[in-house]
Amino acid sequence: MRLFEIAAFAVRGLTANKMRSGLTTLGILIGVASVILLIAVGNGASSAVQQSIAGLGTNILTISQQRAQQGSPVKPLTTADAAALVGADSPGIRHASPVVSAQATASFQGTSYAIGQFLGTDPRYFETTNSGVAQGNLFSDNDVQQARKVVVIGATVATQLFPGLDPVGKSVLVNNIPFTVVGVLTSKGSSGLQDADDMAVAPLTTTQNALTGYGSLNQIVVQAVSADALPRAQAEATTILNGRHRIGEGATADYRILSQDQLLTARTATTETFTVLLASVAAISLLVGGIGITNIMLVTVTERIREIGIRKAVGAPRSSILGQFLIEATLLSLFGGALGVAAGVIGSQFTIAGIQPVLVPSSVLLAFAVSALIGLFFGSYPASRAAKLRPIEALRHE
């Protein structure tokens, strides 16, 4: 009975000044929603990166050239190196595809487009990287041997150069050299930071002939027989390459082998930093919302000291005054918090800046609890100060 009446006073106090209550609620709403949403975006970004890396295949090793210490000679990575990696000495390795990459601008009927990644390799590369074809065909070993000027393009390149057209069979100029488009790769989507579809792949021989020349390979992409065989494949590759490049015991190699795992770890660390950054921005906005509530409660109490005096003069005990203002503050922050949770959850259903946010349930709980505590904590100081006033002091307050 009594508590209900006090709660009714609190609700009346809030509704008597709708504008002020609304703005305070808005402050908490924004704080809570941004905490939930930004953490979801960070989480979404990191899971997108993980997925895209996992999509490339988990049993891949990437061998790339590395500048050795000064003075020691650097042997280029060659097609022969790639060929030597597959054989009886290396049962853990299934394929090894030599890869060169080129800066390439493609043009078709006056439209030109700088392709993000233009690679020259062999047909095994597609299998190794889980790349399928959406339209047309991949190129074949025969195309590599004959150095035919054919190219398989990614989805982004297809939409940029051939909007509304079927690219298969069209002739496209890559750095002014005509290539025939034989296929379009299945879309892999962007991983937040990089568009995996902004690429084109041509036979190794053709690319070296026409674009890069016969220097070192940029990479050798190795597929292990299975994910479990990855460490074995890495050891085998190291032994073979050390032999071919005459790297002695303890010397620094002139190449570097990276597994997909290591890549994943590095990328995950990056996105975790990103998430922490977003979360701290969000925490600051929640804090600002909390300061808003404190501010409003201080103003509310100060502005209503006379009213408190009146209530005390007609016999309100200290506890009911304290209760009324605490309930007011808590209602404000709970209401704002609940709306904020709703806004955050709804907002995280949409794709934001190319990232599909993934809700973290603990962040929802945390944000809501913090907002409620902020109301209780910062509301209690002004409320207890008001409740302690002697009635005559409160009544004299102007």
Next chain:
Amino acid sequence: MTPVIEVEGLRKVYGAGDTAVHALRGLDLTVQRGEYIAIMGASGSGKSTLLNILGCLDVPSAGTYRLDGIDTSDFAEQQLSLLRNRKIGFVFQSFNLVPRTTALANVELPLVYAGVRRAERKARALAALELVGLTDRSTHRPNELSGGQQQRVAIARALVTSPAIVLADEPTGNLDTDSSREVLGIFDRLNASGRTVVLITHEDDVAAHATRTVRVVDGRVAGVLV
């Protein structure tokens, strides 16, 4: 019969040391049940301080105050709030209604803190409003009422708990002549029906309504006129 109010050696000091202000310097006063007392005095004489202490809005520095036979000297805030609620009806010069709240809700306020049920509360509040002739204004908020009407709502609020005494601090101080007459008429009727009334005033014609006038000079009772 025990007097409603029995005050002995009442002192009130504001501040301390050289700057201390002695508002009351050993004041004695006894008010019998059914009396209508007017307290007069120059400003600064201590009459408002006296009334605030009588209304348990303030506590004395020294001396005893027995309200309805109860010694309030060592009462804690919790007990004082109970006294304010049950025994005292206070009318202020500046009305002191809760803003943005209807006349009815304002009159109900003391009953809420007394824990009276909703239905009974409303009935009693409406009866009090009827007594001051404002039944038709019960849903109006203070800013929709004239000064005189606001003061009558405040009187209804003071009456609604059937207190032992009604205290009024210059109740007509902010009112025009007509409103003053109405308000004083209400006090007259209250007193005629047996209620004890103590009011502060500057004006002799207001004091003329009282059965006894107490003059306060320099924190002491100077003279009693019958």
